[in-house]
Amino acid sequence: MSDHDAGRRPGFAAERRERILRLLRANGSMSLRELASAVHASEVTVRRDLRALAADGLLDRRHGGAMLPGGLTREAPYREKTGVATAEKAAIAEYAAGLVEDGDAIVLGGGTTTHELARRLTGRRDLTVVTNSLLVAEALADAPGAEVVMTGGALRGPIRALVGGAAERSLAGTHVRRAFVSGNGVSAARGLSTPNMAVAGVDRAMAEAAAEVIALADHTKVGADTMFQTVPPDRVSLLVTDAAAPPAELAALRAAGVRVHVVTP
Amino acid sequence: MSDHDAGRRPGFAAERRERILRLLRANGSMSLRELASAVHASEVTVRRDLRALAADGLLDRRHGGAMLPGGLTREAPYREKTGVATAEKAAIAEYAAGLVEDGDAIVLGGGTTTHELARRLTGRRDLTVVTNSLLVAEALADAPGAEVVMTGGALRGPIRALVGGAAERSLAGTHVRRAFVSGNGVSAARGLSTPNMAVAGVDRAMAEAAAEVIALADHTKVGADTMFQTVPPDRVSLLVTDAAAPPAELAALRAAGVRVHVVTP
DNA sequence: GACCCGGCGATCGAATATGGTCGGTTCCGA
DNA sequence: TCGGAACCGACCATATTCGATCGCCGGGTC
Structure with missing residues (x-):
């Protein structure tokens, strides 16, 4: 319809x-x-x-x-006003929403930016969304055109996301076109990274489950490098960030083969 | 006309x-x-x-x-807010919370009563809660003493619960002492029942995963019988309901071997 | 064959919803 | 505390929808 x-x-x-x-x-x-x-x-x-x-x-x-x-x-x-880079996150989510088409099957990771993205997908038709985030699931729970599938796993309270072996295993059997993941840092040297080991495991599994990995990261994360690498640079097919991201790092990312799209809030 | x-x-x-x-x-x-x-x-x-x-x-x-x-x-x-039997559900949840001890591992099903129960468990220590309900997970997300494990599965929007094969499989590997489930009807003849097939599958899996099944059902559900049977009467070790439940049905349940506890709102 | 009758579609004035704009008010940062 | 920006309520012009009346069509009846 x-x-x-x-x-x-x-x-x-x-x-x-x-x-x-x-x-x-x-x-x-x-x-x-x-x-x-x-x-x-x-x-x-x-x-x-x-x-x-x-x-x-x-x-x-x-x-x-x-x-x-x-x-x-x-x-x-x-x-x-407490949230950092709220407008930037919204603009990034807005652009990312444009990448999702009716009939798509996608993976959405945890984080505020992916939550913003999910909120913009309520009008889509025939959409399948695999996620480990309670916020994403809640945002799409009443969307008539969206089928939401949650990974299982242990709940990590502060970020409202499921992690651990169960989450990773449940992703192992799935394959989708695109995964939208956020993470706490993205750099040309080490790709996406996060400071939490359990979260890192799930992010890796999500990247494995998708043909394309799209990274959503506001400027505060570009160039940042946290403890656990989740997705290497050559597996990130597109980075969506905002105009305040350091140009040098963006250039390095482009040199590493990452397509970069810069949005303006 | x-x-x-x-x-x-x-x-x-x-x-x-x-x-x-x-x-x-x-x-x-x-x-x-x-x-x-x-x-x-x-x-x-x-x-x-x-x-x-x-x-x-x-x-x-x-x-x-x-x-x-x-x-x-x-x-x-x-x-x-103006839901049916709100006070009764609260009283039932209050009693059920008393059955949960520090260090327990329990399964909580979907529904408003189990949600109420979850909200009363935030102060427990060293608790492990397995659930398919987003509401339960959200209620316990910030509880420092509770480890929340979600089943995976497809999200059933109206009741905010995960259902389907993935949910059932993830429960197959778990074993806990007690499962608290609600359902839409409970009768001596057919035990717990629910009108939705997918939900029924998960409820059955939850019952399988627990040594004891405790049914939480306000009086509007006692004696009711909906399409899919989930837990047979002899597998229900305790029914917690309120004083407005039909006495005849309670007697029949007791005769069927179900312990019945009646709370007064 | 003429008539009646119920259901359907078209049209027109009335009622309602919508969007743009203006002036006053509130909120936020300096 | 003050200035600017954003927001709110109100007014008006336009677009959409509603209700009522009318005419048309097909089937049944005398």
């Missing part, structure tokens, strides 16, 4: 409000701008929708966006 | 309305234009159909289309 553009259905008002609620429940809170772009409506219209929904007590309006009512459940301020 | 004659003559109209209902149930909501094109009728005709169906309470009309009744308010079944 994929007419044209994903999610660009002619849908009507009540359905749009339903989608807004779903998006909010998946993400805890969202800015007005995010919502408007997600449901393909103007900010004025979304503002009206939020007003109506808030009148019914279905959400809480805040300056600049909305969040779940009574929700101490998840304190995720939509304007995350 | 006489409603009586509609049943006598299986004309095109009745069939078209059936199809409209089917489409709506499949998609949740559809715009008038989509429906008209789907059933190959004019928008005016579909509008008439919608009016008639809405009069019977079979759907909710909205400007621009229609959706399933109740749509906006009971969107997220698991986050139900």
